[in-house]
Amino acid sequence: MSRENIVLIGFMGSGKSSAGRLIASKLGWQFVDTDSLIIKKHGIGIPEIFNQKGETYFREEESLALASLQGGDRCVIATGGGIVTRPENVSLMRDLGFVVWLKAGEEVIFERVSRNTNRPLLQTGNPRETISLLLAQRNPLYLSAAQYSIDTSDSSRGEIIDSIIEKAQEYFEAMRRNGS
């Protein structure tokens, strides 16, 4: 059964955490970030987890973080950009509630993430090309996982937040009417 949470998915730099915080404060809901749950559990940062334990381990931790949120309500959950690469995560997110894809174009993403060294997958010789490759792999996954998507390059932050809240409320209302 799907609950009343909003789950934000999208590529690194798409603004999931900042939008999530604003949505949560507007609704009076709790804000949760799966990366932060993992960091808190391990007491080290994401680059250190990737370095010491590897990406597969990190992906398992992401699934555990999503599983730990099951059964909760009224949370806005920001996820890591790679969460959709595991099909089981998509089911876990659907069980949590309304899944929203924050879309952003390659150029905008590159601008937003290029000065940040906190993302191990982008520490490559050619981050621009890496972004392009990962986007090509992941955009179809975001598309099929999401119940609603919004382009963050086209609208103001306020418009994005309001539109997500409106669509989520319509979705939860329909769920309540259907008794599901």
Ligand code: S3P
């Ligand atoms: C990742 C995105 C990051 C973080 C990790 C891996 C990815 O989160 O989970 O560095 O695979 O796209 P953000 O999307 O919040 O940057």
